[in-house]
Amino acid sequence: MAKIKKKGTTGQAKNFITRTQAVRKLQITLPDFRRLCIYKGIYPREPRNKKKASKTSTPSTTFYYTKDIQYLLHEPILNKFRDHKALAKKIARSLGRGEVGDAQRLDKIGRPRISLDHVIKERYPTFVDALRDLDDALSLLFLFANLPSTPTVPPKTIALCQRLCSEFQHYLIITHSLRKSFVSIKGIYYQATIQGQDILWLVPHKFVQKVTGDVDFRIMGTFVDFYTTLLGFVNYRLYTSIGLVYPPKFNTNSDEKGGELDAFTLEGSAVGGTASIEGQTNGHVEQEQEEGQDVENSDAQRYADEIGRLTAADATNEQDDQVMQDEAPIDTIDEFEVQGEGADVLEQPRQSDSEAGTLFAPYSFFLSRETPRQPLEFILRAFGCTRVSWDEVLGDGAFTYDEFDTSITHQVVDRPPVIQDETATNGDHVESDAMSKPARSGRMPGRTYIQPQWIWDCINQGKLLRSDLYAPGATLPPHLSPWVKPTKNAYDPTVPLAEQENSEEEEAEGLLDENDDPAHVASNEDVGDVDGHGMDVAGAGSEDLSVDEEFDGFASDEVQDDGAVDDDRTDYQRELEAEAAGLPYTEGSASSNSGLAKKAARKRKDEEEELERRKMMMPKKKRKLYEKMAYSNKGKDDEAKKLRGKRRKLEKT
Numbered sequence: 331m332a333k334i335k336k337k338g339t340t341g342q343a344k345n346f347i348t349r350t351q352a353v354r355k356l357q358i359t360l361p362d363f364r365r366l367c368i369y370k371g372i373y374p375r376e377p378r379n380k381k382k383a384s385k386t387s388t389p390s391t392t393f394y395y396t397k398d399i400q401y402l403l404h405e406p407i408l409n410k411f412r413d414h415k416a417l418a419k420k421i422a423r424s425l426g427r428g429e430v431g432d433a434q435r436l437d438k439i440g441r442p443r444i445s446l447d448h449v450i451k452e453r454y455p456t457f458v459d460a461l462r463d464l465d466d467a468l469s470l471l472f473l474f475a476n477l478p479s480t481p482t483v484p485p486k487t488i489a490l491c492q493r494l495c496s497e498f499q500h501y502l503i504i505t506h507s508l509r510k511s512f513v514s515i516k517g518i519y520y521q522a523t524i525q526g527q528d529i530l531w532l533v534p535h536k537f538v539q540k541v542t543g544d545v546d547f548r549i550m551g552t553f554v555d556f557y558t559t560l561l562g563f564v565n566y567r568l569y570t571s572i573g574l575v576y577p578p579k580f581n582t583n584s585d586e587k588g589g590e591l592d593a594f595t596l597e598g599s600a601v602g603g604t605a606s607i608e609g610q611t612n613g614h615v616e617q618e619q620e621e622g623q624d625v626e627n628s629d630a631q632r633y634a635d636e637i638g639r640l641t642a643a644d645a646t647n648e649q650d651d652q653v654m655q656d657e658a659p660i661d662t663i664d665e666f667e668v669q670g671e672g673a674d675v676l677e678q679p680r681q682s683d684s685e686a687g688t689l690f691a692p693y694s695f696f697l698s699r700e701t702p703r704q705p706l707e708f709i710l711r712a713f714g715c716t717r718v719s720w721d722e723v724l725g726d727g728a729f730t731y732d733e734f735d736t737s738i739t740h741q742v743v744d745r746p747p748v749i750q751d752e753t754a755t756n757g758d759h760v761e762s763d764a765m766s767k768p769a770r771s772g773r774m775p776g777r778t779y780i781q782p783q784w785i786w787d788c789i790n791q792g793k794l795l796r797s798d799l800y801a802p803g804a805t806l807p808p809h810l811s812p813w814v815k816p817t818k819n820a821y822d823p824t825v826p827l828a829e830q831e832n833s834e835e836e837e838a839e840g841l842l843d844e845n846d847d848p849a850h851v852a853s854n855e856d857v858g859d860v861d862g863h864g865m866d867v868a869g870a871g872s873e874d875l876s877v878d879e880e881f882d883g884f885a886s887d888e889v890q891d892d893g894a895v896d897d898d899r900t901d902y903q904r905e906l907e908a909e910a911a912g913l914p915y916t917e918g919s920a921s922s923n924s925g926l927a928k929k930a931a932r933k934r935k936d937e938e939e940e941l942e943r944r945k946m947m948m949p950k951k952k953r954k955l956y957e958k959m960a961y962s963n964k965g966k967d968d969e970a971k972k973l974r975g976k977r978r979k980l981e982k983t
Contacts, residue, residue, distance in 0.1 A: 338385045346383040349392040352399045362411045368552045372398045413442040446559045461527040467557035468531035482547040494561045501568045506687035508712040510812040573598050588725025612729050690715035696741045740778045746803045821973040
């Protein structure tokens with residue numbers, strides 16, 4: 331006889347465990363259990379049958395894998411939680427005895443510190459795994475970097491998030507790893523490519539954030555503790571991979587003046603010391619290079635002497651190397667073209683680091699005080715611009731604070747142009763020194779004035795766009811997300827409307843234009859008011875109709891086609907109405923349009939009948955699936971048709 335199995339020892343009852351049972355098994359409190367699960371990456375699971383998994387008549391709401399909870403029994407962080415609980419008992423005992431000094435000493439010295447280094451190594455065995463999980467970490471840390479300090483969000487946490495985020499931005503600037511960006515209501519989206527991994531994160535706008543009470547910052551603070559440790563590891567690996575010293579030097583005075591990115595000084599690790607990295611500051615490295623020019627001259631002379639001692643064999647080797655370089659393939663990216671209609675569209679190759687690093691390299695930008703300085707500075711420097719200037723009120727670290735500097739090629743403006751009278755109001759002549767500089771609201775000659783959207787659209791398309799379309803006060807093109815690709819029969823704002831409309835929409839548009847015709851509108855309003863050069867058209871028509879109604883003879887005329895007579899009368903009436911309105915009229919145009927419409931309607935009816943016959947031959951399961959797909963596609967087509975209709979109305983106005 332087989333052994334009787336005990337209930338609750340096999341199946342789902344064994345594989346799952348409730349949250350209450352897990353807390354009792356680990357012997358910790360519920361808040362500590364939540365922190366431990368966040369650190370270790372253990373999340374609730376959903377069993378197939380809650381009633382069987384709960385082992386009770388009342389199904390529980392939260393379940394975990396039994397193996398996960400068993401794995402947590404050997405976690406070193408549990409010992410830290412227990413030490414913290416013991417310390418809390420000692421502090422409570424000291425306060426009960428009135429020993430306040432001992433309680434403060436225990437709280438300051440004896441508090442255990444939790445280290446998450448081993449957790450990072452366990453959860454991310456390789457560096458690529460850490461990069462793949464960096465999206466949520468960057469979004470949360472950039473959010474906390476913009477929050478105001480509150481009792482739930484201490485200033486130390488905010489400062490740590492700001493430092494880590496700025497260090498990560500400096501790496502993107504040095505390596506030109508930023509690829510795309512998009513401005514939305516939620517904030518600014520950025521996408522960077524690091525070691526072949528696409529990282530997308532969201533940065534909130536620089537507004538005053540209001541911290542509400544319905545958000546549990548204890549849970550978010552636990553995630554922040556874990557993500558700060560993760561980003562610290564990632565920054566260290568990224569900096570050391572390109573030969574930089576981590577952490578970079580931080581200038582507190584510059585940060586207090588609003589320097590932000592300029593408050594960090596990057597240094598390269600070299601043999602026997604460190605070397606400053608060119609391009610890591612906003613154009614200030616050139617001044618430092620001029621100061622150390624004497625030291626560099628001695629090194630250059632030493633290198634020149636070594637080059638002078640090259641032998642003929644070395645020269646021959648150099649010639650061979652030059653030939654090999656000439657024969658080497660050109661580092662250009664091929665583009666895949668569509669071979670025919672309906673063919674597969676291949677994904678185009680991505681932009682290289684060299685192209686991204688030279689997009690804005692030859693230009694010098696000045697940011698007006700009304701523009702968002704932080705995102706514009708980061709994007710411009712990440713795409714090669716080394717001379718970014720702004721007004722002094724925006725903070726420290728600009729290349730120049732002089733708006734009238736002649737080296738500035740582009741100025742970013744986000745306000746409508748102000749037209750002022752160039753002549754003096756008192757009638758006096760303007761002095762020569764005043765003529766050298768325009769008014770504060772005027773324009774500098776030879777400078778390109780653009781709106782901020784020009785920068786975002788340029789980096790998303792990978793090329794410099796026309797600046798006249800983004801001039802101050804101009805109606806801007808639609809700012810589209812670079813991650814949403816247009817699909818078939820979907821509305822695309824970048825394509826002309828005539829190329830997107832199908833035959834049905836074109837016919838509907840033609841009928842709409844016909845209804846909007848002045849002659850047609852005049853006929854619908856009041857036929858009796860039409861006066862054709864002194865001839866009462868409506869009176870003549872009514873007179874003829876009355877005569878026809880009174881005369882009952884010529885019975886053979888009833889055999890004639892009534893439709894043809896009505897068409898003739900309609901054509902004659904339209905001709906008179908067009909003549910009265912002063913518009914040209916072509917005979918047979920209305921009948922031809924109606925004939926085409928009838929043919930199109932007949933064709934659509936035949937196609938629908940053929941489709942229904944095909945659906946009848948399909949199995950029920952496939953027919954239901956097809957109907958669901960057709961319903962979904964119809965909804966998308968209707969939405970695209972509405973958008974095209976709105977655009978058609980805007981273009982007509």
